[in-house]
Amino acid sequence: MSPQPSNRSALLEGALRCVGSMPLELISARALASEANANLASIGYHFGSKDGLVTAAVVESLDRWLASIGEQLSAVDDSADGSERFHQAAVAIDATRAAHQSVARAFVVALARGHHDKVVADHLIEGFMHTRPRVAKLLGLGDDDIGTDAGGLVHALFTGLLVQSLLSDELSLDADRVVTAFHRIAETITPYRSND
Template sequence: MDRVAPKEAGGYRDRLLAGAVACLQEKGYARTTARDLVTASGTNLASIGYHFGGKDALLNEAIAAVFEQWTARVEHSMFDSRPATPREMLERAMTALVDVFEDLGPQLVLCVEGYPAALREPVLRQKLAEAYARGRAAGTDMIRRAADQLGVELPMAPEVLVSVLIAISDGLMLQWLLDPAATPDARQVVDTLATLSAFIA
């Protein structure tokens, strides 16, 4: 995932978001203070209230932004080169979802730490639910676009397929954080899905 140096980003809003991501990765949701955000972003306390309404709203927005950047990365992986077979398209998607864990280590921790915080913070819960909804909608559009490019008919509702792929990615993310060596890669995931499909058909 691309990183933006907070003090080199565009306006105050972008700098605050980048600084919030950096603070969340370093300190976590509960331990990040408004002064931490100001220091990391090179802004001031008033700018937090002006652009986001408060510290918690800024942190919530930063967590949601990380999810959306990941979705954009998947889309880029799927469509940045020539049309492929359905299996190759799935491998591209799973590569962008699974084979990036090592590169995204701090962001993964940030994402996971957002879940328990969301259970106690209704606004954050809503933000994450909206981020997932946008991710599912984007994924559905990607699948329909891929099917059109490949000239194939989808065997199931794309919304269901996207939800299952997200669930696989999220589950593997948790496994990778605990034991990277024991976590299957994208090709193994696709091989397993293909084998399972043939077995239960």
């Protein structure tokens, strides 16, 4: 008998709980299936592999984090300029970063695995592709290709800082430092004009 499609969401929710509460090396396929109250075969059926499921859970967790940041930004006055929206996003990330350290660690592992595991890479690529325009929309960067590229750049900035902060709090930058540094970058490259 084939695993039921409804098992997919149960597996994802179970994996989210595992990633949030267990060291990665202890997250086995059996533990994931048990947490989701699903059969073991359904992991491969829906996610390709145990690592595929864990990676999908990491992507989903990061998506939910981004959604919560979006909710906080919805309270920002519509008349606020882009700099203020960016600052408020940095504040929201800074305030919630500690709560997402286990997901950040799992993300680093997934990136390393994705280099030689196509199932993991595909989950990550899908995540990056749909996150870029979402970040662009949240920050008012535009819905064209350049806006999406800008969303990818901002996402890479915050992801990189998140990964660095796992090594030491000294490497983390609070919201004011992030915005000040970004202004310096913008000032430095302002004379640049694309050939387009």
